[in-house]
Amino acid sequence: MAACIDLSRIPHIPGRLHATNHPYQRYGPKGFMEIKALPNDDLYVRVDLPGVPDDAIRHRVDAVRQKVVFFSGEEVLGDGDNADDVREYSGTAGLGCDCCEITGVDAKMKDGVLRMILTRVKVKDHDSNKCTHFLPPNAGKSGRYDVNSPVMVEVEEHPYVVKGRKDTLATNRTSDGCFRFSVDMPGVCSDDVFVIPNQNEIKFYGENKEVYEHDESCRIFLGAISNRQCCSFGIPLLSHGIAWDAEFGVLKVRVSPPPRNNHN
Template sequence: MKAEGFYAINNEFLMNGPKGFQEYKMLENDIMFVRMDFPGVPEDGVTVTLDPCKKFVSVSAHVPKVHKHDLSHRKYLTFSGPGCECCEISGFTYQMAHGVLRLHLSKTNILDPQRPSCRYPRGGPHRLHYNRDPYHPALSGPVLMPHPNVCEGSTMAYESKQLQNGGLYVRLDMPGVPKDNFNVSVSSGRVKVTGQAPAVSHDSGGRFYSGDVAMLSAPVDVPSRGIKTIIKNGCIRLIIPTV
């Protein structure tokens, strides 16, 4: 944690890379790129549907309970589109991997088919949420925001539960991190998790997560192999035994 607060208002463990739950970018050939963080969602757990008006797509996704100690399942629901009157969506593709959805939306200018679709509707890029800098200082702060697209279940990137045997259960969201890019270590009783998420497709950059997620009952160094880990779809779950 930095002196001025969390590095990112969406995830207290995000140390470097683009912040925010979503990232938007206008590409060449009238294509709009959207990255959405849906931690926990499997590759086949998302549905993208084009609305009959062709102005937006609806996105729904489901995270099943992976472990009995999960507080609940999670469901996501959101919408995305060009947000202007002159264009409609002519097609889309998407990929879901490691808890991140990446959309490519093709646009067509319906007011003048001979012209390309607009790149800056609604008065220019300064008024567009999807032209906002994913490194903008406003995306850092001392208060964490709940995930705006969660309609059921936990909205935060961290949850923990004290177990009856004295151990601790922890669930961490680190969207974009492949299974082999997580690392768990224990030093002076502090359980630390790091994760490296590479840049994929048109992401503005890779992301690095790091943080102490739990304290053991004694300030000792113990082998991390004593901690059971479950890693799926940009989430890591830890079962930390008593010392």
């Protein structure tokens, strides 16, 4: 399985993050949200909401001003998940000007990513041909930092999580001695994930091979969990049972200790 991964395509980033919103992302579009104007003057909005099922997103346009879209969704509690980690999301996206109004929303949720096409119409004259005032105003800054700055780079928390964990990685050990960890990989489905254990660590790799037409490229995620974190005491990592699955943009890995020998 490991031979199928071309790691030469992944840029080496010594001591730095590719994107401050995700410590394991190594390539591709940055930020929890992206908003941009399309050639036909519609708006394209991408929002990462890992864990939310494809049919569980809600959205509506502000009926009064018709400037923003409200969106929300909840993660599903899975087997072995910590209930305190299960996330609820809520946020807004849209226009930051007074010259346009939203007239329609085409929304699609897939693999933990909400993508919306917002159609708009100009209701007032504006100096420029295309209005580029969007909400939230910092949507284009998430995930980015000054590579020349000496200041230590910190990983951002998810701004649209209103309940549950805000970190990319969640770990817990269950009462039966199993170790579980979950990693957000928005846009990645189960067919695009590799989990590669060795005696020292469990490596994980994900790449969304199906690139949406308005995304600039795929996204690649790469990371590892040390055997010190996930092994039962005194038992080699490769003696454990390791199972995984990816759903709704979240990779979940379960590390089970081998059964004890019963000499009774």
